[in-house]
Amino acid sequence: MRFRQKKKVVSAGLAIALGMAGMLSACDEKKESATAQEGVNETDKYAKLPKEISISMFDRGRVPAEEGSYEQNRWTKWMNENSGVKVKWVPVPRSTAQQKLNTLVAANEAPDLIWEFDRNYIALLASQGAIQPIDSYIEKYSTSYKKYLNEHPELKPYLTIDGKMYAVSSKRGIDTIANQGIWIRKDWLDKLGLAMPKTDEELMSVAKSFVEKDPDGNGKNDTLGFAFNSQFKSYPSAMNASRPDTWYTDNGKMQLGRLTDRYKDTLAMAKKMYDNGMVDKEYITDKSYQRERQLWVTGKAGIYLGSWSMDSEYRDLKMNVPGAQPVPMESVSTKYGKFGLLQEAPASMLIAFNKNMKNPKAAVEFLDWMVDKGWFTLKFGIEGIHYKKTSDSIQAIDGEKNKKELDYAYEYPIVNQWNPKVEDIVKMAASDPVSQEYAKLKALGLETAMKNKFRSDIPYAPSFPELGQFLAEFTPKADEIDNKVIMGGPQYTPEWGAAELQKEWKRLNGESVWKQVQDWYDKNKTSFK
Template identity: 55%
Template structure:
């Protein structure tokens, strides 16, 4: 529900299969070890580097594992570097990296999407500056940075470069989104909602007026994935993972007055059964997904690109018409849904790494066009080029072989245009239908600017410690508000949140956050 969860937009493959991987060698790029027996001469051993990879459970068993598959073999063969990939489960990535660091077993390179976490690693002395390495060993990445000065603020701490990154494409800046069953609106004679009151009216109708026409009371106003809370928060400009400027004063999102409205809306949705009440325990949101793809939910709070869900819905309910829905306005105005900052994956160098030259060589190799083959696979097998755009040959084949591929391109320059999707998609009817809607969804996702008052959150140890202690307490309080009926209301919830923050030393954190803002961002 927070910032780090955006990254499911990377499931850009799905039915469109726009993720790739070029042909791979059969030997998997094994190290060429010293061999003097045959001719008395030494063969140079390949450089080695280790790096994390997010494990999203997308590698099919016959594709291999996150450590070894067609993508890893291709990279090893073509880059000339023996790359060891260290999987970290996506939902526990930072915990796993912390464990590896504490045990002295962390890989040479580690990456995540959150700058806050990288700041913590810097404060702990777990990572090192990389300015000298880039200057000494890099060519392609060094030139890329010169062409993208907007990335510089996201890579630096204390005047030194600690992070390597590349710019997000527009498809990766867009993230959260809403969808609505247009066919249900039409059947019930309803207009597309533009305000929160209208949206609630529509969802009540979807629940009560049998929009699927089966004579049963079995439809819901909405279903959602892990972006649900973040979407509601964004429409009220009260994102719990961000800091806002209120009269030039730093205020954490869940302590704004607007957050009371967030809790109130989530509670109303639950109390009126506009959503499935079991979602509180549906940690992987699989039941929520089923509600959408089986045609039982009228609104879907999720991501701008839902290729796999769309395909399944059309297979189950061929007449369904699911279309993108703009964020609706509230009494505070109209705000865009969550959009990512311009920096993509944030890569840091372990302070104990053995071969920084190999690490930089890998980054150079990746940014210098090779990311394309890592993402899109082998021409003639996974895609054919149409006006320079890779067109999927077989959606199902690519879904299996390439769905997991994009994140191995730790640096890339991918940024598709909305009109590219129809070209990239496979030629089957559902893929082509979705490609047109996907292009529209991207436009809708970027139409309204997401409110981000400062480019990135403050980072300092006191904040990290307090936030770590506060998060589980906040979740408990908010669950009570949402599920507790008349016993707990939104006003009680916001009061309790502020009380717990204060008890944990939040007043001092707020003071330090204000000082951080005035030192680092104000007037700049």
């Protein structure tokens, strides 16, 4: 399984702050216990508190100015009016989410509900005492989510740490199990007389032609092979089964993707993309990938390494370049085989309870409302305004209106019951020609993304303090090494990079940590499905 964010450890300062918070919490618990013994009804201790909570969310910069902000917009108002709970949303930048959350936790300013896609990060917060077990809250206060969890027991291993439940989550639909996708300009292929690439070598050859042969016909040397919406090396690493932060089992031995022999080929492919001008030379400064998006939607890149779905990117590209014909493309094969692109584990975002939250009962009530009915409106909008009912589905009324008023709301339903089929994509799209045209492509994009199985050797990664510390120190240094290999010129070869990564592994006592990793795998492997 792969986890989205680089693993980061809570700093020493944060650990101290959390330790102090734990001591204070213990004192508070003693006071509460004494109060209870004096006759206060323990079951009602949250009943008189205001129903107010705060929740983190990723700031992806997608709220149109006329809609407001992530903190204040039509949907935050709607939730406060309909859920019975007043929610303060706390955006954190997507690219530095864990770093920002660590800072908030250390300052005792973290929101009540903290969520991430990365189970390792949630486990780290649990080990540091920043979050609390929630089994008793769900059992005591929940109805809808408790029922949902009983219906989806496959989620429980992802939510459980050291025998206790530390998070809630919901099951991914096929549209969120599929993560990455590749789109290619078929009109450029046709113009240059090129076939759809099937191998990594063919992909590099096509991208090189897109750079050198003026596929947009403007007589200028201004086109690129690739644009992307995340780290571009994550695509060749998936194709080579060597994702940097993914654990693989080779001959029964656990190994981090970045330290496999296959990773040399990932670095070689990324370096070739950079050296041959297939990617924007300034990509490393584009932390939000907005420049990359602009290159794609203005018709300056021939291949988009992104998601299987690209609603707004498609519309903007067609508006800027009406003749563009983007189509989904399968992942290519390498000498190691054909592994497909990233597909996520069954559990979606993991929502944890801050150790210091004031009203966990209100949080559970909000989660119950969200998983019961709130999620539907946040996904589809208001009936008669954003969608209408048909005989066998619901259908968007105006794709452009929904793009502005609804698309940014997709992360508010932190738990949901969305479980679509591929054919639903076309049924639900607005009836205008552009929406229908894209819906058919989008359905094909989902089918294409799921066509080849992504290599996932274990359902979730090991997590313990020594490993967290290792990854926190190793990952930034490894990123520096990768960047030298990719951008540093001929003296920094993939072989040099692989050797430097091994040196860092040894310097940070990787052998001892790996022994613990292997012990974890040997102990748990019989339970992996």
